[in-house]
Amino acid sequence: MRFVVDGMGGDNSPSAVVEGAVMAVNDFSDIELVITGPQQAIQDELDKYQYEKGKITILDATEVISTNEHPVMAIKKKKDSSINKALQLVKQKEVDGIVSAGSTGAFLAGCTLIVGRIKGIDRPALAPIMPGLNGPFMVIDAGANVDCKPHYLEQFALMGKIYFESVLKHENPKVGLINIGSEEEKGNELTKSVHKLLKESNKNFIGNVEPREVTDGDVQVLVCDGFVGNTVLKMYEGVASNLFSMIKKNLMSSLTTKIGAAMSKPAFKKIKKEFDYTEYGGAAFLGVKGICIKAHGSSNAKAFKNAIRQAKKVYDNNIIEKIMEEIEKTTENKNKL
Amino acid sequence: MRFVVDGMGGDNSPSAVVEGAVMAVNDFSDIELVITGPQQAIQDELDKYQYEKGKITILDATEVISTNEHPVMAIKKKKDSSINKALQLVKQKEVDGIVSAGSTGAFLAGCTLIVGRIKGIDRPALAPIMPGLNGPFMVIDAGANVDCKPHYLEQFALMGKIYFESVLKHENPKVGLINIGSEEEKGNELTKSVHKLLKESNKNFIGNVEPREVTDGDVQVLVCDGFVGNTVLKMYEGVASNLFSMIKKNLMSSLTTKIGAAMSKPAFKKIKKEFDYTEYGGAAFLGVKGICIKAHGSSNAKAFKNAIRQAKKVYDNNIIEKIMEEIEKTTENKNKL
Numbered sequence: 225m226r227f228v229v230d231g232m233g234g235d236n237s238p239s240a241v242v243e244g245a246v247m248a249v250n251d252f253s254d255i256e257l258v259i260t261g262p263q264q265a266i267q268d269e270l271d272k273y274q275y276e277k278g279k280i281t282i283l284d285a286t287e288v289i290s291t292n293e294h295p296v297m298a299i300k301k302k303k304d305s306s307i308n309k310a311l312q313l314v315k316q317k318e319v320d321g322i323v324s325a326g327s328t329g330a331f332l333a334g335c336t337l338i339v340g341r342i343k344g345i346d347r348p349a350l351a352p353i354m355p356g357l358n359g360p361f362m363v364i365d366a367g368a369n370v371d372c373k374p375h376y377l378e379q380f381a382l383m384g385k386i387y388f389e390s391v392l393k394h395e396n397p398k399v400g401l402i403n404i405g406s407e408e409e410k411g412n413e414l415t416k417s418v419h420k421l422l423k424e425s426n427k428n429f430i431g432n433v434e435p436r437e438v439t440d441g442d443v444q445v446l447v448c449d450g451f452v453g454n455t456v457l458k459m460y461e462g463v464a465s466n467l468f469s470m471i472k473k474n475l476m477s478s479l480t481t482k483i484g485a486a487m488s489k490p491a492f493k494k495i496k497k498e499f500d501y502t503e504y505g506g507a508a509f510l511g512v513k514g515i516c517i518k519a520h521g522s523s524n525a526k527a528f529k530n531a532i533r534q535a536k537k538v539y540d541n542n543i544i545e546k547i548m549e550e551i552e553k554t555t556e557n558k559n560k561l
Numbered sequence: 562m563r564f565v566v567d568g569m570g571g572d573n574s575p576s577a578v579v580e581g582a583v584m585a586v587n588d589f590s591d592i593e594l595v596i597t598g599p600q601q602a603i604q605d606e607l608d609k610y611q612y613e614k615g616k617i618t619i620l621d622a623t624e625v626i627s628t629n630e631h632p633v634m635a636i637k638k639k640k641d642s643s644i645n646k647a648l649q650l651v652k653q654k655e656v657d658g659i660v661s662a663g664s665t666g667a668f669l670a671g672c673t674l675i676v677g678r679i680k681g682i683d684r685p686a687l688a689p690i691m692p693g694l695n696g697p698f699m700v701i702d703a704g705a706n707v708d709c710k711p712h713y714l715e716q717f718a719l720m721g722k723i724y725f726e727s728v729l730k731h732e733n734p735k736v737g738l739i740n741i742g743s744e745e746e747k748g749n750e751l752t753k754s755v756h757k758l759l760k761e762s763n764k765n766f767i768g769n770v771e772p773r774e775v776t777d778g779d780v781q782v783l784v785c786d787g788f789v790g791n792t793v794l795k796m797y798e799g800v801a802s803n804l805f806s807m808i809k810k811n812l813m814s815s816l817t818t819k820i821g822a823a824m825s826k827p828a829f830k831k832i833k834k835e836f837d838y839t840e841y842g843g844a845a846f847l848g849v850k851g852i853c854i855k856a857h858g859s860s861n862a863k864a865f866k867n868a869i870r871q872a873k874k875v876y877d878n879n880i881i882e883k884i885m886e887e888i889e890k891t892t893e894n895k896n897k898l
Contacts, residue, residue, distance in 0.1 A: 356803075357803045357806065370741070370748060370749035402792070404707070404791040404795070409631075411707060412708045412786075413707075435793075435795035436795040436796070436798055436802075438799060439796075455739070455772040455789060455793065456772075456792065458771055458773040459773070462772060462774060462776055463776050464800060464804060466694045466776050467801060474828035474829070474831050475828045478827065478828075481824060481828040484821045484822065484823070487820055488812055491818040494811050495807055
């Protein structure tokens with residue numbers, strides 16, 4: 225399989241991206257990569273490492289899209305950007321997918337505009353996997369679609385279930401609707417409608433999941449609109465980060481607690497590892513006609529390598545084809561009615 | 562001043578409610594209380610404590626509204642419930658306000674239907690104060706209005722600012738809009754419209770606040786619709802609770818970390834205190850013609866006493882009158898245009 229990597233995407237590009245790419249081809253013998261970006265800059269990075277030369281090629285791209293630019297405008301204007309050129313390769317089926325740590329807005333806009341939606345999918349959705357108390361969980365949509373119609377979320381549920389089953393090898397993942405209140409009649413207009421739809425159409429649907437329970441990890445696929453999903457994700461990051469700051473500050477406030485902290489270190493190290501979202505790679509953008517993985521903007525080489533491994537898993541498990549089949553089935557069923 | 566207390570509201574009623582009420586009249590010499598609930602049951606609880614007898618009276622109420630009942634239906638049907646009778650006292654101006662730890666839905670519905678909205682206020686909003694890393698912050702609305710029009714949030718901002726200034730004595734509190742993305746053009750249809758409105762009308766408005774930064778406590782008044790607000794609040798509770806569980810589990814996993822944990826205890830105790838939301842009392846329901854404080858359902862006596870103290874602060878600082886004045890001013894200004 226062959227993927228393209230946006231060499232200039234992310235806070236640590238191109239260095240971390242190139243290093244992660246090298247790690248990926250060294251770790252996985254069946255992966256070949258194309259890296260887009262300024263030829264010389266990418267080559268200079270590549271020269272630092274040992275790897276089988278034929279497995280990584282460079283596609284020269286002179287422009288870069290920053291996170292401050294208007295996503296759609298930038299994608300349309302900057303034809304020679306590393307992300308744009310990478311997406312063209314996906315469109316032309318010269319590669320099987322893309323991994324980028326660059327501007328989320330530009331990535332999502334580019335995947336939709338250039339790679340294109342799967343027939344029958346109304347809105348592709350961003351689906352990161354997060355570590356929960358009792359296991360990993362997915363939030364879908366995590367920010368691609370801020371204003372949603374009920375049937376968009378019905379499709380999110382379907383795509384999320386397929387991904388979780390196939391890539392995370394979870395038999396019968398539970399699908400829940402993020403809602404304020406566990407009862408069916410609770411929530412806003414959107415969630416009330418979605419609840420009805422999911423109850424009828426999705427056999428894995430277990431009902432509403434209150435935000436308090438999201439990070440428990442007892443429900444694997446958490447469906448919501450992109451505004452709520454992004455809020456849930458960013459709250460998770462923010463609260464965890466602030467709590468750890470607070471703990472650190474208080475542990476450093478006296479000699480006794482300092483010694484206590486030193487002795488507690490192995491426990492905190494383990495927690496840090498459990499919370500390491502880079503283990504799961506990036507967020508899959510599901511519903512487009514290609515494997516599109518968005519790595520975290522702050523990805524280091526290891527995180528980037530894991531995002532490439534994730535693309536491989538999506539490829540190995542035929543997720544795109546499975547989504548196509550399932551969507552076709554539901555459309556057929558609806559037409560029959 | 563005189564408040565009514567819903568004797569049968571909350572997980573620990575009537576015992577914690579009555580104990581908290583006694584603590585309040587003992588601590589604050591200018592407070593008198595009415596407790597609604599089954600005469601004998603409340604009296605039995607009261608008999609356990611020392612206090613100036615004239616300061617607490619009981620108003621007999623034989624029914625109770627549980628959290629499982631449909632809020633509006635229950636308020637309309639159960640005329641003899643502790644919450645309904647309490648709210649009637651507020652309506653008839655026999656008391657200055659109400660404190661309840663009962664069903665949030667029934668409380669909000671009752672305050673709106675029985676006590677009534679302030680003239681000019683479109684939607685009253687629930688406004689809890691939470692502990693942040695660098696100071697307390699308010700989320701308004703935290704769940705009373707799940708589907709909002711932009712000008713509702715404009716009014717939430719105004720009420721939140723008045724409350725924070727007057728009750729928390731914060732000169733010039735910063736007002737922010739919870740939004741996914743810091744730039745003006747980010748967000749969904751609602752937040753984009755609200756951003757424009759607040760930029761024009763609220764001089765304390767500092768722009769969007771991303772969910773990641775909410776718990777920093779650098780922005781005091783955080784405006785959002787009730788669905789997002791409730792999500793933010795419950796995520797905060799859920800993530801904090803899960804993180805502490807995880808820390809505890811890992812600290813108990815070896816002898817060294819167990820000793821470390823014992824030595825670190827003072828630090829964790831301090832954090833627990835910093836996180837003690839009961840210090841701030843309950844959540845004010847702003848925009849109704851009376852002081853309406855919703856205490857947490859799991860309130861113990863101290864939390865309930867603090868909720869009564871909060872009602873006193875709202876009274877002492879004339880919040881209702883201030884909201885009335887400000888809303889009248891903005892309405893006049895709009896009519897002039």
